[in-house]
Amino acid sequence: MTVFVTGPVRSGKSEFAKRLVLERGGPVLFVATARVDPSDGEFVARVERHKRDRPAGWTTIESAGPPRLDLVALIAQAPAGTTVVVDSVGTWLADYLIEMEALAEREPLRALAELEALAQPLIDLLARPHGDVIFVSEETGWGIVPATPLGRVFRDALGRLNGALAAAADDAYLLVAGYALDLKTGRSAYS
Numbered sequence: 324m325t326v327f328v329t330g331p332v333r334s335g336k337s338e339f340a341k342r343l344v345l346e347r348g349g350p351v352l353f354v355a356t357a358r359v360d361p362s363d364g365e366f367v368a369r370v371e372r373h374k375r376d377r378p379a380g381w382t383t384i385e386s387a388g389p390p391r392l393d394l395v396a397l398i399a400q401a402p403a404g405t406t407v408v409v410d411s412v413g414t415w416l417a418d419y420l421i422e423m424e425a426l427a428e429r430e431p432l433r434a435l436a437e438l439e440a441l442a443q444p445l446i447d448l449l450a451r452p453h454g455d456v457i458f459v460s461e462e463t464g465w466g467i468v469p470a471t472p473l474g475r476v477f478r479d480a481l482g483r484l485n486g487a488l489a490a491a492a493d494d495a496y497l498l499v500a501g502y503a504l505d506l507k508t509g510r511s512a513y514s
Contacts, residue, residue: 324455324456324493324494325449325453325455325456325457325458325488325491325492325493325494326340326343326455326456326457326458326492326493326494326495326496327457327458327460327485327488327489327492327494327495327496327506328340328343328457328458328459328460328495328496328498329459329460329461329462329485329489329495329496329497329498330461330462330496330497330498330499331461331462331465331499332461334498334499334500334501335498335500335501335502335503336410336411336459336460336461336498337373337410337411337459338501339496339498339503340408340410340457340459341376341377341378341408343457344406344408344457345378347406347455349404349405349406350380350382350402350404350405350406351378351380351381351382351405351406351407351408352381352382352384352397352401352405352406352407352408353377353381353382353383353384353408353410354383354384354386354392354394354397354407354408354409354410355370355373355374355383355384355385355386355410356386356394356409356410356411356412356414356415356418357370357411357414358414358417358418358421384397386415391418394409394415394445395444395445395448398448398453398454398456399448399453401454403454404454405454405455406454406455406456406457407454407455407456407457408456408457408459409456409457409458409459410459411458411459411460411461412458412459412460412461412481412484412485412488413460413461413463413481416438416441416442416477416480416481416484417477419438419441420434420438420473420476420477420480423437423438424473427472427473427476427477428471428472428473431472431473431475431476434472434476435476435479435480438476438480439480439483439484442480442483442484442487445484445488446484446487446488446491449488449491449492450491458488458492460481460484460485460488461481462485462497463478463481463482463485464478464482489506494507495507496512
């Protein structure tokens with residue numbers, strides 16, 4: 324089963340995903356995608372808080388690079404009965420964009436095409452049999468149009484990837500201010 328959880332920053336996405344996992348029970352492989360700059364003390368503290376909030380029995384893999392782990396392989400090779408949680412798709416994609424910043428500024432359409440090509444294997448994976456996966460991602464487009472080509476490339480690439488993941492998922496939820504909406508049924512979900 325695949326579940327997609329999206330919403331704006333600080334909307335409760337990670338907590339909602341954690342609740343879904345705890346209800347399922349069983350082993351969990353948590354894939355943390357944030358690239359941490361050790362000189363950014365505030366962000367380091369946020370990441371440490373997230374680590375402390377995860378249940379002790381969960382296996383955590385830090386996937387941001389370099390070197391970067393293969394997200395598709397992590398999901399495909401997870402042991403049977405394990406729920407894989409990817410938190411978040413937005414930071415996973417941003418990790419790639421960091422490395423192509425010059426291209427995005429110079430040739431935004433080419434950078435967008437390259438990001439979409441990088442994301443395609445993840446979308447393709449969902450069409451094949453796989454274990455339980457919960458994707459957490461930031462929703463895009465709720466603010467102003469980004470002022471830079473880099474920002475617009477990221478917004479477009481993540482928006483398209485979010486749409487593809489939501490369409491392929493068995494369940495999809497939108498979180499706003501801690502409340503969940505089931506995107507497949509249009510009904511309120513618990514929060």
